[in-house]
Amino acid sequence: MYTPVAADVAKLRNTTGAGMMDCKKALVEAEGDFEKAIEILRKKGQKVAANRADRESTEGAVIAKVNADNTKGVIIALNCETDFVAKNEDFVKLAHDLAELALGKTKEEFLASDYKGISVADKLTEQTGVIGEKIEVGSFETIEGPFLGSYIHAGNKIAAITSLSDNVAGAEEAAKAVSMQVAAMNPIALDETKVSQDTIDKELEIERDLLIKEGKPENIIDNILKGKMQKFYKENTLVHQAFIKDGNQSVADYVKTVNGDLKVVGFVRVALA
Structure with a gap:
């Protein structure tokens, strides 16, 4: 029976990332054929993947x-x-x-x-x-x-x-600082113009119901809602949020300290659930 040498096992491990014992077994099964050993390890991966297809990877x-x-x-x-x-x-x-x-x-x-x-x-x-x-x-x-x-x-x-x-x-420094802001504060949009209408309608509905329950007169509710939405945008849209490194200025104000014409024009964020 073929007995793999340590150098071949190490080479296969470096190529595939598989464990030493798995590499040794694959080389034995492949009778020393390196490419066949790689294929054996890949098929093992396919089998494991099929068995774990319904598992959560969170x-x-x-x-x-x-x-x-x-x-x-x-x-x-x-x-x-x-x-x-x-x-x-x-x-x-x-x-x-x-x-x-x-x-x-x-x-x-x-x-x-x-x-x-x-x-x-x-x-x-x-x-x-x-x-x-x-x-x-x-x-x-x-x-x-x-x-x-x-x-x-x-x-x-x-x-x-x-x-x-x-x-x-x-x-470069400003973009990293604002990215830290995005990571920490999870804004829902860049500014008020980028907030979806569904989100706005839902927020207005919630706030209106609360004001009615508080007994606020109908004729002043609309004006109160304007103020509520301004607060909502300030807390939840990136450029209006208080800058985490200096709460006395907004994110938009911060980037202007770097350059008077500089603006934040977009962002993306990913977090594990």
């Missing part, structure tokens, strides 16, 4: 990446089943590698793209077999803009990317 790593000229960005969530795997150094590195590969692509293009000789989709299946947990790409958000900056919160549970109106001196 843990993972959320990674944001921006391209070299700061005009395109992506956030992906590489999901797994347990926090133990999510914190694994190799898992986090894989998440970073995949996010880099996802830049400038749709999710479908990304999953079909090549990662070290196999598609990303096949790599995820392979890793399911290696790790023994369901591994999949969950959230996938892209953004383009004049100047982008990103922030990944400690622990890789939340990431955000902010788009500023221009690449000016101080834009």
